[in-house]
Amino acid sequence: MLARELCYVIRMERVVFEREDVHKCCRLVSELCKEAGCDEACDMCAKAAEAVLASEETYLELCEQSCKKCSESRQPKTPQLGKTTYVA
Secondary structure (H helix, E strand, C coil): CHHHHHHHHHHHCHHHCCHHHHHHHHHHHHHHHHHCCCHHHHHHHHHHHHHCCCCHHHHHHHHHHHHHHHHHHHCCCCCCCCCCCCCC
C-alpha cells in the first residue's frame, strides 16, 4: 500500500522533481513492491525508473501498467457474498 501511495504522489507531483529524484523514488517503490511479493509491479517500476532518465512518455506508460497490475493484485480471487471491495 505504501508503494502505491508513493507512486501516486511521484506521478502527480513529478513537475517539482528532477529526473534523478524520480529515478531514485521509483527504485524505492520497486523495492517496496518486491518486498510485498509483487514481482510484476516491481519489474515495471524498475523499468520506469530507468525510463524516466530517457523518455517521460515511456516512463508514464510503464507507471500506468504498473499501477494497473497493483490494483489487479488487490482484487479478490473469489467473490465474497455480501462484501464490497475497496480499491484506492
